[in-house]
Amino acid sequence: MILYWIQKAIAFAAFIALAAMGELLTEKSGGLNLGTPGTMCVGAAAGFIAAFRYCSAVAEPSVIMVLLVTLLAAFAASALMGLIYSFFTVTMRVNQNVVGLVLTIFGCGLAEFLSIFFIKSETGNVRCDFANTVFTARIPFLSEKLGVVSDLLFSYGFMLYFTIALAIVLTVVFNKTRVGLNLRAVGESPSTADAAGINVTLYKYVAACVGSGITGLAGVYCVMEFKSGAWATADLVTIQAFGWLSVALVIFSFWKPLNLLWGSLIFGIFYWAYLYLPQLLNVKLSTDLTQMLPYIITIVVLIIVSFRKKKENLGPASLGVTYFREER
Amino acid sequence: MTVRNNGRDPFVHLTKRAPVSALAGLLIRAGAFVFAVLLCAIVVWIMIGVDPITFLKTMFTGSFGIQKLENAKNFTSFWRIFTSSYFWTTFKTGCKLLLLAVALAPAFKMKFWNIGAEGQFLAGAISATYIMFNYPGLNPVVLLILMLTVSLIAGAIWGIVPALFKAKWGTNETLFTLMMNYIAIKIVDFFFNKWRGTKSALGIINIDSEAGWLRSLWKGSESAWFRNEDLIFMVTVLIIAVLMYYYLRLTKHGYEIAVVGDSQNTARYAGISVRKVIIRTMALSGALCGLCGFLCVSSQGHTVNSNLAGGYGFTAIIVAWLSRFNTFTMVGVSLLIVALENGSALMSNTYSDLGFSVAFGKIIVGVMLLFVIGCEFFINYKVVFRARKTQKEAVEA
Numbered sequence: 001m002i003l004y005w006i007q008k009a010i011a012f013a014a015f016i017a018l019a020a021m022g023e024l025l026t027e028k029s030g031g032l033n034l035g036t037p038g039t040m041c042v043g044a045a046a047g048f049i050a051a052f053r054y055c056s057a058v059a060e061p062s063v064i065m066v067l068l069v070t071l072l073a074a075f076a077a078s079a080l081m082g083l084i085y086s087f088f089t090v091t092m093r094v095n096q097n098v099v100g101l102v103l104t105i106f107g108c109g110l111a112e113f114l115s116i117f118f119i120k121s122e123t124g125n126v127r128c129d130f131a132n133t134v135f136t137a138r139i140p141f142l143s144e145k146l147g148v149v150s151d152l153l154f155s156y157g158f159m160l161y162f163t164i165a166l167a168i169v170l171t172v173v174f175n176k177t178r179v180g181l182n183l184r185a186v187g188e189s190p191s192t193a194d195a196a197g198i199n200v201t202l203y204k205y206v207a208a209c210v211g212s213g214i215t216g217l218a219g220v221y222c223v224m225e226f227k228s229g230a231w232a233t234a235d236l237v238t239i240q241a242f243g244w245l246s247v248a249l250v251i252f253s254f255w256k257p258l259n260l261l262w263g264s265l266i267f268g269i270f271y272w273a274y275l276y277l278p279q280l281l282n283v284k285l286s287t288d289l290t291q292m293l294p295y296i297i298t299i300v301v302l303i304i305v306s307f308r309k310k311k312e313n314l315g316p317a318s319l320g321v322t323y324f325r326e327e328r
Numbered sequence: 329m330t331v332r333n334n335g336r337d338p339f340v341h342l343t344k345r346a347p348v349s350a351l352a353g354l355l356i357r358a359g360a361f362v363f364a365v366l367l368c369a370i371v372v373w374i375m376i377g378v379d380p381i382t383f384l385k386t387m388f389t390g391s392f393g394i395q396k397l398e399n400a401k402n403f404t405s406f407w408r409i410f411t412s413s414y415f416w417t418t419f420k421t422g423c424k425l426l427l428l429a430v431a432l433a434p435a436f437k438m439k440f441w442n443i444g445a446e447g448q449f450l451a452g453a454i455s456a457t458y459i460m461f462n463y464p465g466l467n468p469v470v471l472l473i474l475m476l477t478v479s480l481i482a483g484a485i486w487g488i489v490p491a492l493f494k495a496k497w498g499t500n501e502t503l504f505t506l507m508m509n510y511i512a513i514k515i516v517d518f519f520f521n522k523w524r525g526t527k528s529a530l531g532i533i534n535i536d537s538e539a540g541w542l543r544s545l546w547k548g549s550e551s552a553w554f555r556n557e558d559l560i561f562m563v564t565v566l567i568i569a570v571l572m573y574y575y576l577r578l579t580k581h582g583y584e585i586a587v588v589g590d591s592q593n594t595a596r597y598a599g600i601s602v603r604k605v606i607i608r609t610m611a612l613s614g615a616l617c618g619l620c621g622f623l624c625v626s627s628q629g630h631t632v633n634s635n636l637a638g639g640y641g642f643t644a645i646i647v648a649w650l651s652r653f654n655t656f657t658m659v660g661v662s663l664l665i666v667a668l669e670n671g672s673a674l675m676s677n678t679y680s681d682l683g684f685s686v687a688f689g690k691i692i693v694g695v696m697l698l699f700v701i702g703c704e705f706f707i708n709y710k711v712v713f714r715a716r717k718t719q720k721e722a723v724e725a
Binding site: 084088092093101102104107109112113120241251292295307 | 342517708
């Protein structure tokens, strides 16, 4: 049973980590994007609509095209959200928290409206089974022949491995490449970066757009695998909550992509605790109160982080601050 | 690195602008609002096929319309029609949003990002409901006072806990308050599921005895027009909004909040105890959110669920920020937002077969807010284009 618990935790952790990675990328450039829940909803809606429309329009949908259509739609739609975000915070210099919150309201409304409009179903309860099978397809040999190892490590769709790969890529980019160092410089001290000749505006725009795009991929990943390819507009509330969790996870991970992986796994384990913990300990726990655990753990971690103020554990120095060149 | 502009001035640059007059500021914002609404009207026209005039008319009816006004013969019948109109609903819901925004104003003025209004609201609501559910036999006045007290305390606790850690160790308050929301939601879910037992929903509490309802105060006496739960709710909220205006503008506490918000170092230098101000302000902010929870339980739905705040805890943040912490401006902004929502609700009732869903309300609100906050840019900054070369420069070149 512990095996099932960990399996479920990993499946949950993967898309939360992916969403958090997008937010982390944005935050590295100094932008605190509280629009993440909205972006995730928009990505989920756009990706699902694209897959659903494609599968019902074509008699024999091909695997490649489904992937392409779904992921592209999700990425593009949510990158647009990132573009709006950076236009308002970078060019128009509006307070980041306010723009983020507005985008969350806007994004959730947009996702709901679009799905009802394009899917033409009043309750919005539809399925896209073909896309679900594509997203949950397992690696042929590894997922069957290795016993426990197969169940534990290889019983998931390809997005999990994409997430892990992305975490490694981001770590390398942040620490080893010029682009990554420039990006961090922008996040730490935009005026210094500006003086050094780095195009601050460009970095902030690209980071927010790509970051939001990744967050959107996490949204569609959540629908296709976690929700087994079923769409209900009521689920948007859940996706929104996941979005907030991923914002919290970025702080949880001390702004390091690899930490996101195990951080989200801890989240996942506590998220499912209400299902397995009572059986395991053979006690009766209230489901609702056990569901509080991931949030309480987050608060505890936040407090511990603030106790020991190590420099490398803090976020980018200019996080949440609007940069105006002529104001020094 | 190459120098791209060859030593010339950039083509366009920004400068800070001297504060514009209040009237000009209002006109710019109103223009942005009108523009946003027109844009939405055109989008609706293209996507759904409802022409802009009908759209605007329906939006207005759904938000400020009074149905069947011509049936009003005397004051009593007029009042009955009036209190069940769209107009009345918009004001009632607007007051809920307003109270949350007023509650958040001091925290935000202090630059304390309290995004936990939902949690503070729910903490107040659930503790008031707890008393109402478990002690319906008490004297109505005692019961209501008890409910009020516990909801104020619960809301304040939900605000003080993050404030304590922020004041002492600088713990990130944005996430702390956000997580406190979910803890409150789960507590509400816990009691909701416990109290409903095997029923599918909790339903209205004390529906027969009306214990813990605001109207239990005048139960048995003849009904007069002013004995109206909604009216008392609205008047209370408006009084608090006025008091908050003076608290922030004219009292020593309000001044301390402003100083701490602008610069904590200045505050320390001036001998203000930053910790004390943070904790005191968040206690006030949380308590007012808790009060809103109490009012919603005792005078509005007479029941509780985890969606009682309905996202207004987040919307209130935007209201507070847009109004620059001026509680009188907040009245207008919160009415406007609720009006857009209610207007879209009527639109979706009328045109749901064409594909208009109530979610469009969120889009309109979102677009409107983006335009209005976007126009702050033109209020604060001036866009300066590169001037033509003067003659002297031309000769030198």
